[in-house]
Amino acid sequence: MTVSTPPIIRKKKKIRFTPGLVLVYIFVGLFAALCLYPFLLVIAGSFTSKSEATLYGYSLIPRSLTTAAYDALFANSRTIISGYRITLIVTTAGTVLSLLVNSMMGFVTSRKDLKFRKLLNFYVLFTMLFNGGMVSWYIICGIMGVRNTIWALILPMLAGPWYIFLFRNFFFSVPDALYESAKIDGAGDIRIFFQIYIRLATPVIATVGLFTALGYWNDWWHGLMLIENSAMWPLQMLLRTVISNLQFLQTMESSVQVQKMLATIPSDSVRMAMVIVTTGPIMLMYPFVQRYFVKGIMVGAVKG
Amino acid sequence: MVEGLAKPALPKRRRAAHRLRRTLRGIISGWQLYLMALPAVILLFIFNYMPMYGTVLAFKKRFIPRDGIWGSPWATPLTRNFQILFKNSPAGINAIRNTLYLNTLFIVVGTVFAIALALAFNEIQHRRFKKLTQSLSFLPYFISTVVLAIFAAGLLGFENGAINGLLTGLGFERVAFFMRPELWPAILLITVIWKGAGYTSVVYLATIAGIDAELYEAAKIDGASRWGEIWYISLPMLKTTIIVLTLLQIGRIMNADFGLFYNVTQDIPTLYPTTDVLDTFIYRAMRKTGDVGISSATALFQSGVAFVLVLMSNFIARRIDENAALF
Numbered sequence: 169m170t171v172s173t174p175p176i177i178r179k180k181k182k183i184r185f186t187p188g189l190v191l192v193y194i195f196v197g198l199f200a201a202l203c204l205y206p207f208l209l210v211i212a213g214s215f216t217s218k219s220e221a222t223l224y225g226y227s228l229i230p231r232s233l234t235t236a237a238y239d240a241l242f243a244n245s246r247t248i249i250s251g252y253r254i255t256l257i258v259t260t261a262g263t264v265l266s267l268l269v270n271s272m273m274g275f276v277t278s279r280k281d282l283k284f285r286k287l288l289n290f291y292v293l294f295t296m297l298f299n300g301g302m303v304s305w306y307i308i309c310g311i312m313g314v315r316n317t318i319w320a321l322i323l324p325m326l327a328g329p330w331y332i333f334l335f336r337n338f339f340f341s342v343p344d345a346l347y348e349s350a351k352i353d354g355a356g357d358i359r360i361f362f363q364i365y366i367r368l369a370t371p372v373i374a375t376v377g378l379f380t381a382l383g384y385w386n387d388w389w390h391g392l393m394l395i396e397n398s399a400m401w402p403l404q405m406l407l408r409t410v411i412s413n414l415q416f417l418q419t420m421e422s423s424v425q426v427q428k429m430l431a432t433i434p435s436d437s438v439r440m441a442m443v444i445v446t447t448g449p450i451m452l453m454y455p456f457v458q459r460y461f462v463k464g465i466m467v468g469a470v471k472g
Numbered sequence: 473m474v475e476g477l478a479k480p481a482l483p484k485r486r487r488a489a490h491r492l493r494r495t496l497r498g499i500i501s502g503w504q505l506y507l508m509a510l511p512a513v514i515l516l517f518i519f520n521y522m523p524m525y526g527t528v529l530a531f532k533k534r535f536i537p538r539d540g541i542w543g544s545p546w547a548t549p550l551t552r553n554f555q556i557l558f559k560n561s562p563a564g565i566n567a568i569r570n571t572l573y574l575n576t577l578f579i580v581v582g583t584v585f586a587i588a589l590a591l592a593f594n595e596i597q598h599r600r601f602k603k604l605t606q607s608l609s610f611l612p613y614f615i616s617t618v619v620l621a622i623f624a625a626g627l628l629g630f631e632n633g634a635i636n637g638l639l640t641g642l643g644f645e646r647v648a649f650f651m652r653p654e655l656w657p658a659i660l661l662i663t664v665i666w667k668g669a670g671y672t673s674v675v676y677l678a679t680i681a682g683i684d685a686e687l688y689e690a691a692k693i694d695g696a697s698r699w700g701e702i703w704y705i706s707l708p709m710l711k712t713t714i715i716v717l718t719l720l721q722i723g724r725i726m727n728a729d730f731g732l733f734y735n736v737t738q739d740i741p742t743l744y745p746t747t748d749v750l751d752t753f754i755y756r757a758m759r760k761t762g763d764v765g766i767s768s769a770t771a772l773f774q775s776g777v778a779f780v781l782v783l784m785s786n787f788i789a790r791r792i793d794e795n796a797a798l799f
Contacts, residue, residue, distance in 0.1 A: 183597045188698065192595045199589065200605035203612055203670065206623040209634055213626050225637015226626050273512035276505045283499060288509060293799050295520040298779045301771025302751070303758050304526025305519070307535060312518055327515035357504035386616035389731065408618045411625070412738060434632055439622050447619055454614060458607060462674055 207451070214238070214441035221434040237441035248445060251403040255385060258321045258402055262384040266326045267377055271369060273327070274335025275361050279347075296329045302393075309394055320394035321402060325383060331376050338372045339365060375460050385450060403446040410439055527775070529768040530554070553769035563744070564770060567753035570746060574657060575725045578664045583718055586669050587710065590676035591702055609670030617731030620667065624736050628659070653746040656737065660747065663736055672717075679713045680706055712793050719792075723785040726750065726778045750774050 183189070205228075213226040217234045224231070241248065276282065277289050299305075314320045342365065350360045366373070391405030398409070499506065526541055530553055533545045547553055557564045589609070596602040615623075627634050628649040636646045649655060683705065691701050728749035737747045750770065757767035786799060 186698075189595060192592045193601075196589070196592045196596060196605045197601075199669070200608035203608045203666065206627065207611065209626055210623060221632035224641070225629075225632045226634045227637060269511045269515065272508040276509040279502075279505060282502055282505055283495065288513075291513065292516065295516055297782050298524060299520065299775055300523025300525070300527050301768065301775045302754050303764060303768035303771045304529055304541075305523040306758065307529065307541065307764070308518070308522045308526050310537070311541075312522075323515065324519045327512045327519070329516075332512065357502070358508060361508065382614065386618075388616060388618050404616050404618050407622070408735065411618065411621055411735070436622075436626055436629060436632060440626060443619050443622050447615060450614055454611065455607075458610060461610070461613075 210440045210443050214437055214444050216434065216437055218434045218437075221437065226436070237437040238445075240438055241441050241445060247406065248403075248442075250399055251401060251406045251446070254318070254321070254400060255402040255404070257318065258387075259381055259384040262322045262325060263377055263381045265322065266328065266331070266380045267373055269326050270328055270331040270376070271335045271366060271373065272361065273332045275339050275365055277332065278336045278339035279357075280344075292329045292332050306393055315394045316396055316400070318400065321384075321387065321390050324390060325380075325387070328380075331380070334376060335369065335372060338369055342368055371463075375463055378457055378460050382450070407439075407442055407446050410442055527768065527772045529764055530772040532765055532768075535764040547765060553765040554773070556766060557769055557773070561766070563748065564753060564766075566745065567748050567750050567770075571726060571728050571749040571751075574660060574749065575721075575728065577657060577661055579718060579721045579725070581661055582665055582668065582672070583714065583721075585665050586672035587676055587707075587714065589669050590673040590680060591706060593673060593677055594680050594706070595698070606670070606674075609673070611670070612667045613671040615667075617729070617735045620663065620732070621735035621738065624659075624663065625738070650738065650740055651742050653743045656743055656746045660732065660736070663732065675717065676710060676713060679710055683709045715792055716789050719785040719789045723782040724778065725781060726774050728752070730755065 185193075208228055209226055212228050212230050213221075214237050215233045215235065216226060216230045217232060217236065220231055273288075273292070277285060277292065279285065282288070300308075309315050309320065309324070314323055346364060347360060350364060355363070386404055387402065388404035388408045391401050392408065395401060395405070398406075401409070529535055529541060529544070531547055531550050532541075533547045533552075535541070536544045539545075549555075593602060593606060596605070612620075625633070628636075630636060630646060630648050630650065633649070635649075640646060647655075649659065687705050687709075688701055691705055696704065728751045730751040733747055733749050733752050734755070737743050739752070751774075754767045754770050754774070757763050757770065761767075
């Protein structure tokens with residue numbers, strides 16, 4: 169995580185805490201704590217009972233713990249399992265296909281000897297400069313027939329100009345001799361790409377792959393815009409619906425028992441429990457993947 | 473003349489045919505490359521280029537699926553939708569104003585905060601503390617705006633929000649955050665900083681890390697304090713990064729983060745006066761009112777202004793730093 173600062177030659181002496189430095193430590197510590205706070209609040213909130221929440225509001229340390237919110241959620245587990253299934257399919261397929269499409273395009277646009285390279289480059293670039301806007305995009309998606317299919321959650325985000333440029337810049341740095349010697353050995357472009365270039369690009373693939381996966385996992389927008397059938401909604405879209413309409417859970421699989429259960433717990437607690445259930449996996453992965461993200465930001469920062 | 477000397481002059485027709493043959497040969501020999509480009513080309517065509525064509529809807533009375541985009545009836549006069557937007561739509565004007573105002577606020581305060589955070593991180597000597605705080609400040613970047621909305625609800629809720637719990641505990645009145653539009657620019661600003669500052673600070677920190685350590689040594693010898701080092705070395709060295717990142721943000725000043733405005737405000741109409749932005753306005757005009765004409769006119773206005781702004785900011789960024797420009 170830490171961005172390495174240049175090694176400053178220091179004699180081994182204790183750090184002198186000037187008032188200014190103390191302020192810096194407080195500022196940083198406070199901001200970090202505030203970044204963590206809502207996460208802890210939501211974890212605590214998901215275990216808070218209705219009577220307590222109305223009396224004292226949510227706090228980090230609930231006076232009594234109850235798992236009622238989770239019980240209510242798991243009584244509706246079919247909805248959540250279906251959401252998980254959709255999200256997993258979309259994230260996996262989306263990430264793999266996106267990496268494939270973007271890395272191939274990046275490779276092609278990095279070949280200097282290609283006839284229409286400039287045209288292709290401009291073709292990609294122009295999509296970053298001008299877009300048709302939400303309305304015509306929505307209507308085109310309807311005309312193309314992706315609306316209300318699982319493809320609506322995968323295809324629109326597949327080709328990303330930003331990632332194409334990232335791959336292109338990486339492939340630029342690969343020495344041409346590699347390509348030429350493979351060519352002389354009689355390998356075609358497709359073979360050269362899949363046997364040589366894609367292996368060299370592993371670090372870029374890791375970084376781009378993580379960003380793409382996060383994008384797919386967190387996507388609710390395409391579900392909102394293009395999917396009407398709630399059985400095909402990804403997790404984040406289910407979560408979104410529950411924010412404005414908790415009854416949604418009840419109408420999905422109405423049972424007297426569940427309705428009674430929901431009545432005894434604050435609606436916010438159910439929402440919070442749902443956050444834990446839907447975002448938990450990403451948060452658990454965070455410590456292991458964060459360094460790739462930092463690398464990704466740096467690469468992105470170098471180019472714009 | 474020189475060309476004529478180098479190779480025998482061919483009659484015009486034959487020369488054209490020759491060139492065509494060479495082009496064809498180039499395409500054929502590179503067929504594997506074109507094949508690899510095909511998926512991206514098709515996807516970009518469908519989801520980026522066709523919607524560009526779809527902007528003609530801004531000049532249509534309405535969209536009739538059976539007649540297609542081109543066949544739908546034209547608005548009379550052609551600019552009718554734009555006239556309605558700018559003359560008879562206070563909500564549209566409000567959305568434009570909010571978009572510009574809030575994005576400006578986010579850019580200015582967000583940038584200052586991210587730089588301050590990066591400089592502060594840079595001062596911290598305890599490796600463990602630095603690592604931990606940086607990891608934590610980066611955490612909010614990972615969550616979706618939907619989760620963000622639930623965080624906001626847990627904090628700002630009237631009945632059982634944590635802030636109101638604290639207020640009543642201290643003997644104050646409860647604040648109905650979701651019914652007080654005047655509070656929302658500040659709330660949204662805090663949300664944006666909370667979510668993005670850790671992320672942006674990494675970019676600035678990377679630039680600081682790249683500054684030659686000798687500069688600091690020299691400053692120290694000259695008797696500069698830590699503040700002096702920040703003021704006279706770190707900040708000036710950050711200047712290019714700051715300008716470029718800001719320019720790129722200005723290029724997108726017409727585009728609001730739909731998720732932020734739609735989810736965190738819970739799309740509550742009471743808050744529209746200060747929180748309704750172009751993207752939410754367009755979405756509502758399209759999905760709730762069902763007015764394809766007005767909504768696509770607004771969208772085209774947004775894209776058009778954005779296009780000009782992106783070109784301009786990129787042009788300026790290019791003059792400042794060749795490598796910083798997008799193109």
